[in-house]
Amino acid sequence: MKRFRITGKSGSCRARTGILSTPHGRVQTPCFMPVATIGTVKTLSSEDLVKMKVQMIISNAYHLYLKPGTGIIEKAGGIHGFMNWKRPVVTDSGGFQIFSLENVKVEEEGVWFRSKLDGSSHFITPEKSVAIQGSIGADIMMAFDYCPRRWDDEPEVKKSVETTLRWAGRCLSFHREHPGKQRLFGIIQGGIYEKLRARCIEEMSQMDFPGFGLGGLSIGEPFEETSSIVDFTVGMLPEDRVRYFMGLGMPLQILGMVEMGIDLFDCGMPTHIARTGSTITWKGKVNIKAGRYKNDFSPLDDECDCFVCRNYSRAYIRHLINTNEILGLRLNSYHNIYFTMRFMEKIRESIKGSTFEKFSKNFKKKYNIGR
Amino acid sequence: MKRFRITGKSGSCRARTGILSTPHGRVQTPCFMPVATIGTVKTLSSEDLVKMKVQMIISNAYHLYLKPGTGIIEKAGGIHGFMNWKRPVVTDSGGFQIFSLENVKVEEEGVWFRSKLDGSSHFITPEKSVAIQGSIGADIMMAFDYCPRRWDDEPEVKKSVETTLRWAGRCLSFHREHPGKQRLFGIIQGGIYEKLRARCIEEMSQMDFPGFGLGGLSIGEPFEETSSIVDFTVGMLPEDRVRYFMGLGMPLQILGMVEMGIDLFDCGMPTHIARTGSTITWKGKVNIKAGRYKNDFSPLDDECDCFVCRNYSRAYIRHLINTNEILGLRLNSYHNIYFTMRFMEKIRESIKGSTFEKFSKNFKKKYNIGR
Numbered sequence: 001m002k003r004f005r006i007t008g009k010s011g012s013c014r015a016r017t018g019i020l021s022t023p024h025g026r027v028q029t030p031c032f033m034p035v036a037t038i039g040t041v042k043t044l045s046s047e048d049l050v051k052m053k054v055q056m057i058i059s060n061a062y063h064l065y066l067k068p069g070t071g072i073i074e075k076a077g078g079i080h081g082f083m084n085w086k087r088p089v090v091t092d093s094g095g096f097q098i099f100s101l102e103n104v105k106v107e108e109e110g111v112w113f114r115s116k117l118d119g120s121s122h123f124i125t126p127e128k129s130v131a132i133q134g135s136i137g138a139d140i141m142m143a144f145d146y147c148p149r150r151w152d153d154e155p156e157v158k159k160s161v162e163t164t165l166r167w168a169g170r171c172l173s174f175h176r177e178h179p180g181k182q183r184l185f186g187i188i189q190g191g192i193y194e195k196l197r198a199r200c201i202e203e204m205s206q207m208d209f210p211g212f213g214l215g216g217l218s219i220g221e222p223f224e225e226t227s228s229i230v231d232f233t234v235g236m237l238p239e240d241r242v243r244y245f246m247g248l249g250m251p252l253q254i255l256g257m258v259e260m261g262i263d264l265f266d267c268g269m270p271t272h273i274a275r276t277g278s279t280i281t282w283k284g285k286v287n288i289k290a291g292r293y294k295n296d297f298s299p300l301d302d303e304c305d306c307f308v309c310r311n312y313s314r315a316y317i318r319h320l321i322n323t324n325e326i327l328g329l330r331l332n333s334y335h336n337i338y339f340t341m342r343f344m345e346k347i348r349e350s351i352k353g354s355t356f357e358k359f360s361k362n363f364k365k366k367y368n369i370g371r
Numbered sequence: 372m373k374r375f376r377i378t379g380k381s382g383s384c385r386a387r388t389g390i391l392s393t394p395h396g397r398v399q400t401p402c403f404m405p406v407a408t409i410g411t412v413k414t415l416s417s418e419d420l421v422k423m424k425v426q427m428i429i430s431n432a433y434h435l436y437l438k439p440g441t442g443i444i445e446k447a448g449g450i451h452g453f454m455n456w457k458r459p460v461v462t463d464s465g466g467f468q469i470f471s472l473e474n475v476k477v478e479e480e481g482v483w484f485r486s487k488l489d490g491s492s493h494f495i496t497p498e499k500s501v502a503i504q505g506s507i508g509a510d511i512m513m514a515f516d517y518c519p520r521r522w523d524d525e526p527e528v529k530k531s532v533e534t535t536l537r538w539a540g541r542c543l544s545f546h547r548e549h550p551g552k553q554r555l556f557g558i559i560q561g562g563i564y565e566k567l568r569a570r571c572i573e574e575m576s577q578m579d580f581p582g583f584g585l586g587g588l589s590i591g592e593p594f595e596e597t598s599s600i601v602d603f604t605v606g607m608l609p610e611d612r613v614r615y616f617m618g619l620g621m622p623l624q625i626l627g628m629v630e631m632g633i634d635l636f637d638c639g640m641p642t643h644i645a646r647t648g649s650t651i652t653w654k655g656k657v658n659i660k661a662g663r664y665k666n667d668f669s670p671l672d673d674e675c676d677c678f679v680c681r682n683y684s685r686a687y688i689r690h691l692i693n694t695n696e697i698l699g700l701r702l703n704s705y706h707n708i709y710f711t712m713r714f715m716e717k718i719r720e721s722i723k724g725s726t727f728e729k730f731s732k733n734f735k736k737k738y739n740i741g742r
Contacts, residue, residue: 038690038694038696039687039690039691039696040691040696042696042697042698043697043698044698045698045701045702046682047678047682067690067693067694068665068690072665072666072686075668075686076668076684076686076687082684082686082687082690083687084682084683294439294443295442295443295446297446297447307418311418311455312455313447313453315439315443315446315447315453316410316447316453316454316455319409319410319438319439319443319453320410320411322438323409325413326413326697326700326701327411327413327414327415327416328411329697330416330697330701331416
């Protein structure tokens with residue numbers, strides 16, 4: 001069985017639909033993965049996620065390795081058993097998180113860092129990262145990459161690309177020596193430099209990765225720059241591999257990236273902004289804490305049929321969030337993830353039905369109204 | 372239709388079962404009401420409560436009056452519409468909360484106090500409290516009482532009883548002038564002084580209250596004192612009225628009070644301790660944050676069939692609570708309320724089946740094992 005099969009293409013842009021096969025079932029792309037960093041999509045249970053038809057979630061090897069520790073997760077029967085989640089799981093390798101820390105020491109062999117939780121010292125190698133992700137039981141593991149920082153200059157980014165390439169090779173070798181049903185994706189680095197992205201892709205597309213993460217993007221650069229480098233990158237990527245934009249989750253951004261041929265997304269944003277009172281609706285983002293919703297007994301989004309919109313009002317959820325009630329955070333998070341799932345569904349349907357261009361145009365027009 | 376009908380009695384103690392009729396349906400007693408102070412049982416949705424077979428909840432007139440304000444709740448169709456809760460609701464009058472504040476000024480007409488939220492000055496009279504509870508749409512309202520403090524001496528408590536009696540009369544008159552389907556319960560004060568409790572009951576049982584709250588108890592006095600005064604008080608209360616112990620919720624305490632003839636309970640404790648990591652089980656209370664549960668993949672309570680116990684492990688919930696994940700607080704709260712509901716169910720069944728004494732004995736024996 002092919003690990004990724006393209007099932008539809010837009011006539012007017014690079015947007016495409018596909019089916020990604022994993023040990024825990026098939027995933028329809030383009031797909032958005034809610035973020036379950038340390039084993040929970042914040043405020044939501046696995047039952048909630050199933051009800052919303054979430055197809056796949058992403059967890060984080062770095063966080064789970066530090067807490068509760070991979071030993072516990074292994075004993076629980078992997079992340080699926082631990083969380084009681086029966087559908088596919090991706091794990092990020094932890095590269096991004098580790099390189100976000102201070103006092104990181106990079107060696108050819110791996111990276112030294114200190115835990116933010118207790119200051120303990122840790123050394124992670126590409127092999128160890130794959131081993132950790134293996135013991136977590138991820139369906140899709142990400143290669144351990146050297147993630148440059150936003151302010152790194154070209155020589156620094158070049159260095160990170162070369163390291164990332166060598167580490168990708170080591171991840172793959174380790175994975176081959178410990179075969180299983182799990183998939184391993186590579187991560188493309190290269191910052192905003194076309195030459196470096198090209199170098200990274202040229203070499204990495206020769207390796208046996210069924211998919212590629214686009215790393216080191218959406219870390220503070222203007223979105224035009226992101227778009228431009230993604231456009232360039234996707235143009236060079238092999239057609240038959242999965243393209244995963246790491247860390248992007250607002251509707252207009254997702255739409256732009258689907259147009260450029262991205263298949264997979266993840267982002268903590270929909271739940272993060274939910275907890276600060278932002279609600280994503282088909283007419284745009286609204287700040288539900290605002291006084292104007294005090295006496296608004298309509299649902300969060302009158303075009304939404306989620307259980308929150310069917311049962312609760314803006315006035316009630318505003319009251320809950322303004323009084324720091326946990327239920328408010330949960331109801332708003334539920335809606336935002338539900339919205340994103342339906343949004344991805346409509347993207348897939350419209351690509352298949354050859355109406356994606358129209359859907360995209362209408363969505364963009366309407367989404368800005370409520371802003 | 373009778374507002375309260377006794378359906379069963381224990382042969383060996385004062386325990387009894389009954390059916391309390393309210394505008395939103397009938398309630399089987401003895402009944403425990405989860406506390407939805409400002410319109411939510413903390414961390415839980417109305418759907419969760421229905422699933423757990425919660426019969427009736429209690430909200431708080433004082434808190435709702437300050438935030439979001441009764442105007443909003445009225446426009447939402449009362450607390451039932453606001454919360455999307457279709458079953459009975461009790462509201463506490465706010466007496467207890469107001470008398471817990473500093474700088475309270477008591478006059479014959481009512482009480483001056485300052486809001487903790489914004490320092491604004493408010494004057495609440497018995498009439499206003501009933502009007503507020505009426506606009507909230509409570510099925511059962513509580514009379515506005517003068518709640519003495521734990522350290523008040525006998526003359527002070529005597530004063531509070533006399534004021535409470537006059538205010539009870541005024542609440543009742545106001546309620547008669549504004550008739551509706553709502554019920555109004557009186558509140559018995561008198562501290563730990565039998566003479567004062569007796570005085571309060573003698574007068575208040577002449578008034579047309581279908582039920583009585585036992586107020587000013589469980590506020591720090593030794594439980595033996597509470598028990599002794601409850602025993603005395605219940606002995607004087609009319610058999611055919613509902614007896615409601617205000618603010619008690621741990622299993623052994625509930626059991627003791629049911630034995631003394633109490634019908635109704637409320638307490639924030641089961642959800643409060645859930646959020647600090649305490650789990651109530653049939654073998655006693657456990658601190659789920661403890662290291663001993665790190666690798667414990669059994670359910671919170673192996674005798675419980677709630678969705679949390681069927682789907683998640685102690686190790687997982689411990690991890691969530693120790694990493695401040697909201698889902699952990701919710702799962703533990705869900706279990707604690709579910710436990711309490713099943714506990715009350717078993718109490719009712721055993722009273723009806725004439726096995727209450729046995730149930731009580733076995734429960735107490737087993738509950739202490741896991742402590």
